[in-house]
Amino acid sequence: MSGVNLKKLSEELGLSISSVSKALRDSYEISADTKKRVLEMAEKLNYQPNPFARGLRKRKSITIAVVIPEIANNFFALAIDGIQLIAQQKGYHVLTYLTHEDAKSEESTVKHLQGGRVDGVLISLCGDSNSVDHLLALHETGVPIVFFDRVPETMECPTVTTDDYESGFKATEHLIEAGCKKIAYLRMAGHLSTTQKRMNGYLAALKKYKMPVDPKMIVECGNDNLSNVAIIKKILRMKIRPDGVFASVEKLAISTYYACNEMKLKIPEQLKIISFSNLRTASLLSPSLSTITQPAFEIGKESATALFQMIEKKNFGNRIEQIVLKSNLIERNSSKK
C-alpha cells in the first residue's frame, strides 16, 4: 500500500537502512549533512514509519484504551473529551470500547487488550460486572490500569472518582430542606460503586433528619428508558407517594420528567427532583433541573494524567493514587420550596 518504507528511502539515498533509521531518530552517529538529506527525502516521499514494525520492535504501542459503558451519555462524552486532550498532548492514540453495561462484553474487550495492543487502560466498570478477574489478569501482564468514576471495590488500584457519598448526602439534605417528607432514591441495577456510595449518602441524610427508610422508596431501574418511566410511574401512584425524587443518574431524572408529564404531576409543587447530571440544558428544562454535576472533563483529564504517570515511570508505580474530585450541587427550580 503505502509502499514507502526505510528500504525504499535508503535505496533512494544510497544509504543503508540503519543509517536512515538513525538519521530520522536524530542519532549522534549520523552527520548533520546526511540527516538533512534524509529528512528532506523522507518529507518528499511522504514517509511515515510503520507503527506495527515499530511497536513490535520497541514493545510499545503509543496507544491507550478507554473502556466505558456507553458514549451517548453526557458524562462519558465529556470524560472522553478530557482523556483525548491529554492523550493528544502526549502523542498517544486512543482506542475506544463500549461495553453497553454488559459484563461479557467488558470481559472480552479486556481480554483483547492483552498481548501488547495498548500501553495502558482507562476503564469505568459496567453495571452488571460481578468480578474483576479479567482486569486482574490484564494487570498481571504489566499493563497499567486507572479506573474512573465506577471503580472496583475488591481491587487495589489507582482511581479517579468524585465525592459520591457527600454528594448523595447533600442532594438528599437539599430535598429535605425544601420540605420533602418522603424521598425516593432512583438507582440503576447492579452493584456500581457510585450507586452504592450515593445511596449511602442518601441513607445517612435520612438518618440525620430522623426520617424513616422505606425500602419501597429505593427503586431499581434498568437500561430501557420506557420501562424506567413505567417503574417510576408505578411508585408515583402509590397510596403514600414520594414528594421528592433523588435520581442517581441523569437518564432517570429525564424518565421522571416524562412520568410526571404523563401523570400531570407538577414539578416542584407535587414532586421535587434532583439528579446527578451533566446535561448542558439542565437550566432550560421545564422546570429547570436541580443537579449534582460531576466535573466530567476534569475526571477525564485527571485519570489520563495518572495513567501516563504510570506508563512513563513504572519504577515509582508502587504508589496507588486515589484521586477524589468534588461535584457541584446546583439548585434550580425542580427542587424549589
Added chain:
Amino acid sequence: MSGVNLKKLSEELGLSISSVSKALRDSYEISADTKKRVLEMAEKLNYQPNPFARGLRKRKSITIAVVIPEIANNFFALAIDGIQLIAQQKGYHVLTYLTHEDAKSEESTVKHLQGGRVDGVLISLCGDSNSVDHLLALHETGVPIVFFDRVPETMECPTVTTDDYESGFKATEHLIEAGCKKIAYLRMAGHLSTTQKRMNGYLAALKKYKMPVDPKMIVECGNDNLSNVAIIKKILRMKIRPDGVFASVEKLAISTYYACNEMKLKIPEQLKIISFSNLRTASLLSPSLSTITQPAFEIGKESATALFQMIEKKNFGNRIEQIVLKSNLIERNSSKK
C-alpha cells in the same frame, strides 16, 4: 510483560512455532489431537497473539479510525455509537480522534494515519478546513475513506449524509407557515457542506414564499457559546428584529434560548425557533424545542458498513456510494403559531 508468545507455547508443548501457529489458526496441516492440545495450552497460559507482529506480517491492522470535530455533541456521540456497533460485530478496533474544528489538527491526525495504522477511515470534516490534500494523500496510499455528515465538495468519495437541503427547506417553510415574516438563519463559520446545503434550502423556501433575503439575517457564529449568545442577542435587538430563528446546529438553538431568557423574549410568541438537533431532552425544554433530527445512529451504522465493504472487497471498490438518509422534522412548542 505478557511474556507468553508462540515460542513459549511451542516449548511448553514440544512443538515447533509454526505448528502451534497453524494449530491456532485451525490449519488442515495439523491433526485434530494436536490442535486440541495446543488450544488447551493456549487457554491455560492465557495466550493472546501480539497484534503488532500479526499486523506487520499480514499488513492489516483490524483497526479503523474515526475522525470527528468533537465528542461532547449529541450527534457525534450517537454516530460513534452506531460505528462502534458495526465495528464490534466485525471484530475491529476503533481509534478515535478529535479535531476540535481545527484544520491543522485534522491534517496532522490524517497524516499519522498513513503508514498502515488503520485499514480504513471514517471522517466528518472540521469547520475551517480549506483543503482536502491531506485526505487525498491518505487515499493514495490505498486507505479506504468514508465521509459522513460533513463531506468534501471537491473530492470524489463515498459519503453518508442526510437530506440537508430538503430539511433546510422544510424547516424554513415550517416557520413561514407558523406565521414568521422575518427568519434568521444561524450558521457556523467556515464552509461546511451541511451548513451550505441547509442554507440553500432556507433560501429556496424564502424564494418560494416570495420573502426577501436579508443578508443581516444570515448570522455566522463561532465555537464559543458565550460569544454566540452575544451575537444572537445583537440581532434580536435590531430595529426590525427577526420573529423566527432557524438554527443550523443544536448549540445555536441552546444559545438562542439563553439569549431569549436574558432578553425576556417569549418563545414562541415573540420568537419562533426550530433547530437541527439530537437533543434527547428537546421535548422537555421550556418551551419544548421543534427540531430537525438527523438519524445519527443510523448514519454511524451506514458509514461503518460502507467502509467495511470497501475494506473487505477492494476489487469492487470502484463504485462510489453516496448514501443519503432522511431527517425528521418534529414540531414542538418553540415554533407554535
Added chain:
DNA sequence: CCTTTTTCGGAAAACGTTTTCGCTTGTTTC
C-alpha cells in the same frame, strides 16, 4: 514388499523497524 500418496509437522523467510556491534576512514596525540 516396493512404490505412491497422504498426513502431519518443522525450517526458514518475510513483514519494517530499532539497536548493537563492528568496520572503515580520517584526525589527533606524543
Added chain:
DNA sequence: GAAACAAGCGAAAACGTTTTCCGAAAAAGG
C-alpha cells in the same frame, strides 16, 4: 610516524507472527 581515537556509516540480529516450502513417516495401492 606509529598509536590511539573519533566520526560516520553498514551488517545483522531481534521483535512475534504467518506462510511457503520441504521432509519424514505412515497409510494405501499394486
